[in-house]
Amino acid sequence: MEQQHGPVIDPWGTAVRLEYEKLFQYFGVKPFAELLPRVREAFGEPLHLMRRGVIFGHRDFDKIIEAYKSGERVALVTGFMPSGRFHFGHKMVADQIIYYQRLGFEVFVVIADAEAYAVRKLPREKVIETGLYEYVANLIALGLEKNKHTHIYFQTNYETPYYRLIQMFSRRVTMAEMEAIYGKLEPAKVMAALTQAADILHPQLEHFGGFRHVVVPVGADQDPHLRLARDIADRFEHELGLQRPASTYHRFQTGLDGNKMSSSRPDYTIFLTDPPEVAAKKLMRALTGGRATVEEQRRLGGEPEKCTIYEFYVYHLIMDDKQLMKIYEDCRGGRLLCGEDKRYAAELLTKFLEEHQRRLEKAKDKVLDYVEPPSF
């Protein structure tokens, strides 16, 4: 792997292939690593998440690169479910949004308030508040800029042709197809699925500014939704001129106990609004790739592949590949022990959060410049 794309650390190389083999083998998702030279040529330095194999797969991203190189319009579409607090798993998506925005991509960010309300059954007011002051505010604090090519919207507060798409899409999708993706469906899920397809495809419409090539960065489990959106695009190619969206696939961020990072597991999840000392404490308790004893670790070395602290470095805390490589090797070689390593990570995390939270306070005042919330 390293040979293919320069000074890259991809400790999961093999693991990813096993974990996501199905996507590659049966569903036509292609390895992202193969595109890195072309990414570098077109965009300059790839995002750290690209260089490090966190973004591991894609569909049609080569077309996005070509479109960008030819000066055609390109847009990123992504969304957040305003159902909990903004954590480092979300930050990984935010980093991608901001990377593409700086390259000149147009940006569409949907706050999936309809889905949070109807499927997750959260209260409306809570959902709107969370959308604004957790999701949009953190995006701004992380560096999302406001410009005429940045569109943030709530699913329940957008323009009429978006809703027309939802209505129209329902014609050419069967319940059987949807149930193959979503399982047994209640009306709220039918609505949410059609709405998600409109989220992905509407930026191609004349009403919303005319055709752009669209890329959707998602977690690996989201591919069925992308396949549905691609199928719908095919079925409306003739009638509405829709084209298939491209997509990229990233690994999940692991929770601090080695399972999933999720708002619903706050002890193992670090939120960008956690007081730095609280976040640092969570990190100090995190699962590492350490051995049973110090002696053993000095002898055998640690296992960064299993270490949630190391993952934090890779995803968020260390941008310099050489520094990351050194930590990797020191850990592997038994020279860097977990206690010291955790203290260093906690230091970086504390510094990050302090700065971020200063920006976040200011960002909260700007939220309503970026997005109009629903009136009810």
Added chain:
Amino acid sequence: MEQQHGPVIDPWGTAVRLEYEKLFQYFGVKPFAELLPRVREAFGEPLHLMRRGVIFGHRDFDKIIEAYKSGERVALVTGFMPSGRFHFGHKMVADQIIYYQRLGFEVFVVIADAEAYAVRKLPREKVIETGLYEYVANLIALGLEKNKHTHIYFQTNYETPYYRLIQMFSRRVTMAEMEAIYGKLEPAKVMAALTQAADILHPQLEHFGGFRHVVVPVGADQDPHLRLARDIADRFEHELGLQRPASTYHRFQTGLDGNKMSSSRPDYTIFLTDPPEVAAKKLMRALTGGRATVEEQRRLGGEPEKCTIYEFYVYHLIMDDKQLMKIYEDCRGGRLLCGEDKRYAAELLTKFLEEHQRRLEKAKDKVLDYVEPPSF
């Protein structure tokens, strides 16, 4: 029956009760006839369709009467599926719209283009064209006035809070409930059903001008939809302040062969755009309540209850109850034979259509003053 509400001819009194007994007995629909004295007191002369038992049932229409008397805001909501040409079955609904409009009711007319496109699978352009130049144009020609309390809209071209309702409603409806009403559901039908609920309930929202009492005049087979809308109103009473809509139920217009009048059976359906001579010819072939021979008819009398010509008088062609009564009795008494009767009906129909079609030509130029069509 006649004693209850003055000089009324209700030839179907008994038949209606048998046919729609279930609605009365199991579903709480009440006989409209019982309200006629109060209708007369509040509104003045009842619409001929009310006087004659064509509108035979209601839910909560007494509340509409009371609200009207108290000077509270009242609105009618109804819709048309732009899937075929406008015929005399549609005119019956138009007559009700215009009756209520003249009383000062606000009027909401939805052109169900989303449903025609997604469920009936008709082409978009055709649906929009039909909505405008069949439905809206005929409504105008029949007397629908344009004022600030008249709202005609396409389902795919309305304001955002209407779509927000559709999204929100999906939260509190189960697939099992919907399938009990609609049978096995495809996504398009789920959308259409939730959209219909929004059509009925949105006039209560602040965004659309604030609360009004709403009445929905429908055919007898539409009650399940009303029950769903009432259930949804109950479930959103706390959150959105929605109240149950009232409804009235009318008999269908019979096709000229005694079966259903429908655009899909043009030989037995009279369209308001039929050339008068074509319409007259259809009428001359219509099923009547005549006997096998002239001799028999003179002796036994005709059976207006079974006569589609007589139904045309009742619904459309004769507004004077005394004149209608005389025809009824002459037919019953064997003094009026079918040939003569048909010629008379054809004469009235021809006259009606000639005048209507003159107005229709002018109405077509005004359509876009009444409603904004979707851009795609």
